[in-house]
Amino acid sequence: MKPLTINEWQALDANSRSDWRQRIEAELSDCIEITNTSAFSRRTLERTESESSRNQVLSGLPYAVKDLFNLAGHPTHASSILPILLERSASEDAAIVQRMQQLGGCCVAKTQMNEFAYGLSGENPHYGDCPHPKLPDCLSGGSSSGSAYAVAAGYLPLAFGTDTGGSIRLPSAWCGIYGIRWTPGYYMQGAMPLAQSFDTMGWFTRTADEMATVIAAWFELEASPHTSPISGRAFFPQHLLTPESHKATVQLAEKLELTIEQDMPRLSALLEPCQLAFNVLQSQEAYQFHHEWLEKYGANYDPKVKARILRGQAWTEAEVQTAQDTRLQIRNWFDAYFCEHDYLAMPICPGPTLPVDQASPKLREQTLQLTTAASLAGLPALSVPVWIDSTRSVGIQFIFKDPTPTVPLALLDLCKSI
Structure with missing residues (x-):
């Protein structure tokens, strides 16, 4: 049907x-x-x-x-x-x-x-x-x-x-x-x-x-609420993207008339530390929630998931402090950025989907370098698809500041033209 x-x-x-x-x-x-x-x-x-x-x-x-x-x-x-x-x-x-x-x-x-x-x-x-x-x-x-x-x-x-x-x-x-x-x-x-x-x-x-x-x-708004003009920047770190993904993402950004920054040095320098910090803090919190279940039902867990959770008990005090420091740094960066802009557009993933047997830890790490800045900063994000061909796609995340409808509705107005 x-x-x-x-x-x-x-x-x-x-x-x-x-x-x-x-x-x-x-x-x-x-x-x-x-x-x-x-x-x-x-x-x-x-x-x-x-x-x-x-x-x-x-x-x-x-x-x-x-x-x-x-x-x-x-x-x-x-x-x-x-x-x-x-x-x-x-x-x-x-x-x-x-x-x-x-x-x-x-x-x-x-x-x-x-x-x-x-x-x-x-x-x-x-x-x-x-x-x-x-x-x-x-x-x-x-x-x-x-x-x-x-x-x-x-x-x-x-x-x-x-x-x-x-x-x-x-x-x-x-x-x-x-x-x-x-x-x-x-x-x-x-x-x-x-x-x-x-x-x-x-x-x-x-x-x-x-x-x-x-x-x-x-948010109980009228069916077609009026949207206000918004401003922002797009940053597509080429070293984390496949060539076809980078090309398609830039083409869509140009069609949407986004302002593309070729480099954002401070943000770029924080992407890998954000991924590392997120791994530390996420696994630590996951272990705190799961440790009693793991003692009783550890054999019932997906081995990959179990291994990720168990990492949470092994971090040193220095590693946790470094992760917390990185979290504060990316939050401060976004606070300063949102004083001048309404959104930041970034890629979501290095490239399109892969066969199951080609999924790798490196792919996970590269993806998290693109996604965890928003996660560490606790920010909302709108995901917009970017088609490479008729079956494969990637995406742009529009990160914004507050959990209100203003920015995403304005962005969606832009997207209706694609």
Whole structure:
């Protein structure tokens, strides 16, 4: 069936909405059974449209949430097989689900992910790797892999994920869709943490129009709010990008009439230290959350995830202090930058998706050099796809200062022309 956009959904009457939602739920089940992609949780859910929400923009809209967010009466597995998580159900909905209920949305599924959100690839040894929506042998990006797949493959118009070090931004880039991450703690109540001081929530849509629609609805703005002029700079560090990625990214930036800086020396010098600092601080926080489970259920963890978490107990006091110093330096840099500009545009990833067997630690390190400056500074970012050809894409992240709709809506106005 042809997927509906959010705007097309708004035009449907109540009976047509109900019929379409049932067909989508059937497609989700078929996707799991036929392709065994593990993009979706097998715990398909059904939420009904409330009488009070039927005149709202997102009324009855089916959406999915990453399997980190609680849904009352359902378990939150974080795509793991830990017995303690398989055996218990959430007592109440996560904050984002409560907010979507206020806006009239209907949660129909939970989506798969890298176990405990500790990965950027979409791989999961327990439930299967989430594939790329156009290149089934390639990676979708993670850790919010299933949510990105659900939207990019056309099963749902909206899905929620989390981003700690790039887990919304990278799947957005590789799957060729729009994504947004907000700020640490914002609507994160009722979500299982990975590294709480870095964890952010956000969502995916297929188009700029749909992203603008959801942002406007979330902040209860008029359907097409007026946007103000904004200014910013674009910086594309060529040494971290493949030639085809750099070429496509610069071409899109020129089409959007962005001001491109050939070099930003201080920021450039901080990119690798940011990646190193993030690895230290993220793993330290993850270990603090997981250490008791590791003692009891260590054999049930994905070995790669377990190794990343266990690093958190091994850092020296000097290494932690250096990481904290780097975090302060990048925050200070952004504070000064945002005194003069509204956004900073940067690449999300070195290049397009790769086959699973070509994923490497070096790729992870290079990606984190591009994503962790925003993570360490606790800043929101809008992800915009950049197509290299008909099946492969990368992305630009527009980093901005405050979790308000002004800058992303203005940027999305620009993107509607591409």
